[in-house]
Amino acid sequence: MSKSDAPFFxxxxxxxxxLKGFLLKVSLLLFFGFTAGALLAGATQDDxxxxxxxxxxxxxxxxxxxxxxxxxxxxxxxxxxxIEIGETLMLTGQGKSGAMASIAALEGTVIEATGILLNRxxxxxxxxxxxxxxxxxxxxxGPVPASESLGTWRxxxxxxxxxxxxxxxxxxxxxxxxxxxxxxxxxDIPPVFVSSQPIDGxxxxxxxxxxxxxxxxxxxxxVGNFVEIEAALERQGDLMVLKLDPKRIKVIx
Amino acid sequence: MSVKYIPVQWNSNKWKYNAIMLASVFVxxxxxxxxxxxxxxxxxxxxxxxxxxxAFGSCAFFMLSVILCIxxxxxxxxxxxxxxxxxxHFGVMTAFxxxxxxxxxxxxxxxxxxxxxxEALLFANTSFSQVSGFPFEVFGIFALLCLIIxxxxxxxxxxxxxxxxxxxxxxxxxxxxxIAVIAHVSLGILQDQQNHVFTLTFVAAGLCVAILHLLAALxxxxxxxxxxDTSGDWIAVCNISEMNEGFANIVTLSGGERVAVFLHQGxxxxxxxxxxxxxxxxGEGKIIQCLVTCPWHGFQYDVTNxxxxxxxxxxxxxxxVKLVGDQVMIDPDANPPGTFVEPVPMPITEGx
Ligand code: FES
Numbered sequence: 001m002s003k004s005d006a007p008f009f010x011x012x013x014x015x016x017x018x019l020k021g022f023l024l025k026v027s028l029l030l031f032f033g034f035t036a037g038a039l040l041a042g043a044t045q046d047d048x049x050x051x052x053x054x055x056x057x058x059x060x061x062x063x064x065x066x067x068x069x070x071x072x073x074x075x076x077x078x079x080x081x082x083i084e085i086g087e088t089l090m091l092t093g094q095g096k097s098g099a100m101a102s103i104a105a106l107e108g109t110v111i112e113a114t115g116i117l118l119n120r121x122x123x124x125x126x127x128x129x130x131x132x133x134x135x136x137x138x139x140x141x142g143p144v145p146a147s148e149s150l151g152t153w154r155x156x157x158x159x160x161x162x163x164x165x166x167x168x169x170x171x172x173x174x175x176x177x178x179x180x181x182x183x184x185x186x187x188d189i190p191p192v193f194v195s196s197q198p199i200d201g202x203x204x205x206x207x208x209x210x211x212x213x214x215x216x217x218x219x220x221x222x223v224g225n226f227v228e229i230e231a232a233l234e235r236q237g238d239l240m241v242l243k244l245d246p247k248r249i250k251v252i253x
Numbered sequence: 254m255s256v257k258y259i260p261v262q263w264n265s266n267k268w269k270y271n272a273i274m275l276a277s278v279f280v281x282x283x284x285x286x287x288x289x290x291x292x293x294x295x296x297x298x299x300x301x302x303x304x305x306x307x308a309f310g311s312c313a314f315f316m317l318s319v320i321l322c323i324x325x326x327x328x329x330x331x332x333x334x335x336x337x338x339x340x341x342h343f344g345v346m347t348a349f350x351x352x353x354x355x356x357x358x359x360x361x362x363x364x365x366x367x368x369x370x371x372e373a374l375l376f377a378n379t380s381f382s383q384v385s386g387f388p389f390e391v392f393g394i395f396a397l398l399c400l401i402i403x404x405x406x407x408x409x410x411x412x413x414x415x416x417x418x419x420x421x422x423x424x425x426x427x428x429x430x431x432i433a434v435i436a437h438v439s440l441g442i443l444q445d446q447q448n449h450v451f452t453l454t455f456v457a458a459g460l461c462v463a464i465l466h467l468l469a470a471l472x473x474x475x476x477x478x479x480x481x482d483t484s485g486d487w488i489a490v491c492n493i494s495e496m497n498e499g500f501a502n503i504v505t506l507s508g509g510e511r512v513a514v515f516l517h518q519g520x521x522x523x524x525x526x527x528x529x530x531x532x533x534x535x536g537e538g539k540i541i542q543c544l545v546t547c548p549w550h551g552f553q554y555d556v557t558n559x560x561x562x563x564x565x566x567x568x569x570x571x572x573x574v575k576l577v578g579d580q581v582m583i584d585p586d587a588n589p590p591g592t593f594v595e596p597v598p599m600p601i602t603e604g605x
Contacts, residue, residue: 006331008539010551011338012264022332027273034277034315035284037454041311042289044450045304048297095365169362170300174445175386179377180362186377187366221380253385 051120051167065142070208071190088237098188162192178224306357325469348404389440399430503536520596523572
C-alpha cells in the first residue's frame, strides 16, 4: 500500500473509513482477550483446602491447665461436645497477636478459656476472646502432662504460622504468604511445621526452640520454603512439638 | 493542542477509546471476582480479599502488557496508531487498578498486627539474600511507584513543564515497572502455583511484549529512515521522483536528528521530524488543510515556518531546502523554531 492511500487517523477527526473495520476487530480482540484472561487466571487458582474459623460451632468454653512454653497451650481438663478432655489446644490472641503476653503468668494453673476454634484437619487452635473475656483464672494449680521424648527426626516440609495455616487466611501458607506468616510469628503466633511424611499419623507439629522457648527469629528466613529439618520431637499432652535449631534447616526449594 | 490546560480535551474518539478499554477491564474484573468462585470446584474457599487482590493484580499486569504492545505494533503496522492516541488514559487506569491490588494485600496480609501495616510491609520479610523467599513485595512497591509517577505526570502540563525529552525519558520508567512486575509475580505467586494455567498466560503475555519489541526493532533497522548522504555542507535527501504530494521523506542527520521534507502544492519545505508535543514523527504524518498533521495526537504545523496555527503556540525548527538536478538537498543547520523558509518549487515533469 503506498503512503498516500493508507488511511490516516487524526484523533479529533472522524475515523477514516478504511480503519473502522480494523479498529472494530482490534476492540473485539481486546474485549474477548480480557474475558478469556479472567476465566483462565480466575478459575484455575489453587485450592487452599478446607480450613478456617469455626464460627459454625459457636463460642467454645472449656477448662484446662496452662502451659506457657514454647507457646501458650491449654491441656483440657473439662471439655464440651466439641473439645474433649485430654486434648491439647494451641491458644492464640486476636489478629496477629499470640496469647503469650496475657497468659504466661498463669503457667501451671487452671483457667476457663473462651473463644472460637479454627482448624485444618487435625490442627486445632483456640482464638481467645479479646480483652479479659478470653480467660478466667480458676485459681487452682493443675498438672501439666509430662513431655515424652520421641527422639531426633529428619523431616521435610514447611514452617508456617499456625494460625493462618489453620485457616485464618486462605491461602495461609507458601512463599506468596511468607511476609504475612513472619508477621504472625513476630506477634508470637505459634509456628507449625507441616511434614510431608506423617509420624504416628500426625503431620502438624508445633515448633519451638531447642531450649524449649519460642522459635528463634533466625528461622524466619525459611518460613514458606520447602525445607529439610533435623529436630528433637516431643509429645506434650496430645500435641507433637519440635525443638528446632535454625542451623539445622536446609532449603530444598 | 494546548492553549490553556484543561484536565482532558475530550473528543468522540477519546470517549470511544475509553469506553472500549473500560469495558474490557470491567468484564475482566467482573468475571474474575463474581463468576470464577462459582466455577472453581475447590474444597476450601479463597478469602475474598485475596481473590480480589489477585483479580486486580492480574488485570493490571495484562493491562500493562497491552500498553507495552501498542508502541511496537504501531511501528510494525500503522493501522495500530489510533491505539497510541489515547494510551495515557489506559496507563492512568492501570495505575488505579494496581493501587487497588496493593490496597487489598496491605489491608489483609499486613493488617491485624500491632505494627503499622505499611511499616510491616517493609520489615516482615527481610530475606533479601535468598531468591526463593525473597521479599517480592519490594518489586511490587517499586512498580506501583513508577505507575503512580507516570500517571501523575501524564498530563500535557507536565510534558511542557519538564520539556518533551525529559518527560519522555521519565516515561521510559514504564519498562522498569514492567520488569519489576515480572519479578514481583515470578518470585511471589508463581512460587506456590500448583495449577500452571496462570503461569502460562503470564509467560505468554510477557513473551508477546518482548517479541513485538524485537520485531519492531528489526523492522526499524530494515525500513528505518535513510541516513543523509553528505556531499559538501548540504545533505542529499532523495530523488524528486520519490516525493509524494502531501507527504514527507525523512532523512537522519549525522547527529541523529531527523528532518522531514514535505511536498506541498508542488513545493518543497523541510521541518524537524520531532513533534513539539511528544516527539512524534511528523514526517510520518500528512498535510491536512495545508497543515502538517502529527500521526500521534494530531498537533498541526505550517510547513513553511514550523509554527502551529494561532491560537496554538508550538513551534519546530525549519531547514533550508534546494534542488541540485534531481536531488532534494537540505542544509543540516537547523533554523530556530518558527523561522520562515521560502518553499522550493519542484520542476514540472512530463508525468506530473
Ligand atoms: S507527538 Fe503528540 S501530536 Fe505529535
